[in-house]
Amino acid sequence: MKAVVLASGGLDSTVAAALAKREGHELFFLTVQYGQRHEVEVERALAIGRALGVSDHRIVQVDLRSIGGSALTGDVPVPKGRSAADRAAAIPVTYVPARNSLFLSLAVGYAETIGARRVYIGANVVDYSGYPDCRPEFLRAFETTARLGTRAGVEGQGIEICAPLLHKSKAEIVRLGMAHQAPLHLTHSCYDPAPDGTACGRCDSCQIRLAGFEAAGFTDPITYAGREESV
């Protein structure tokens, strides 16, 4: 059975892809290049797709800078060194307006074109830094919307939105990835990497990732700026 995976090049989407593969799906990756600061994500996503043996990998360019509104599209600075309490306090500036709605729309469109019945997304409510479009009620509402708005939904049973990591902690996600040979060494999580792709180690995403590997009892295989624990 074919499945579309929204592949960001990050840890969560890579583990979600490994789980989709384990369940016997033929993988079709979709990566959205949305004018993010960290274009290294796209290169990593392609490498991850090759490592997981995808049947096809589509890159869709959407210039979200033209509608603005997020630190991830270059409008405001990425916050550094925040505590977990700070991170939980509000929707962060790295929130990109309607990003998952856009990504899922593209994934559902692609799924419909190739006849896939499932879309995998690495969305997560535990360590999600307050993004409203990672919440389970959003994902269920989107699935309903997609059923009503697509040929697949009108003529058949619709397209299922699968978020297998929705309620997992980052430590559980790391353990799942290790258990299923997800290529975690190729993944990229940093919101503000160096030009060569090296992670900063201090933004919300790096802090959550590092804490997750530590809690899972594994060493993060990627390189961080100014640290010695790189591979």
Added chain:
Amino acid sequence: MKAVVLASGGLDSTVAAALAKREGHELFFLTVQYGQRHEVEVERALAIGRALGVSDHRIVQVDLRSIGGSALTGDVPVPKGRSAADRAAAIPVTYVPARNSLFLSLAVGYAETIGARRVYIGANVVDYSGYPDCRPEFLRAFETTARLGTRAGVEGQGIEICAPLLHKSKAEIVRLGMAHQAPLHLTHSCYDPAPDGTACGRCDSCQIRLAGFEAAGFTDPITYAGREESV
């Protein structure tokens, strides 16, 4: 009050914009350039925005050709000379998978960025040629999804999706446009125009448009290939 209008350059979105203006909104146009065959639409949308005095007009490029699946993105031929019964029989090849879901996601993201509380779309169920993503139940489901998935929805009352032409016939839309000085002479509806933008007069969209003007008792002000009734 600010309103985002999804402006395609077509008849329906132009009349929807004229209605939004009549209701006292400050207009912000959003045009999605999605690799459609008829890029003339974007030029027309810009001219229509100027004619209606928009405060801003954003163009977002999304290359839907990379996910394929529609005559409007160049994958299959545009049908010509079909009867109304043929058009009503099935979802047409000009259906673009998940297009309105994508467009509305972008519009909601833009609305959130500028603090607009309404998004206008020219969607229509009467002459809509069988597109599932023009149905009222899809639009309501999308509004719910947007409320759950955005900062505006979590922190406030959300963003309303307004489709004032949803249940109007094409003749009623033409009459509304004429009554509210919508710049119909700048609009473009053809799915398969000549390189200079001249409408073919034979595709579904042209046929529906011509019949609408005729039923409304007005002459269509645009030029059609091989006809004498141009202005």
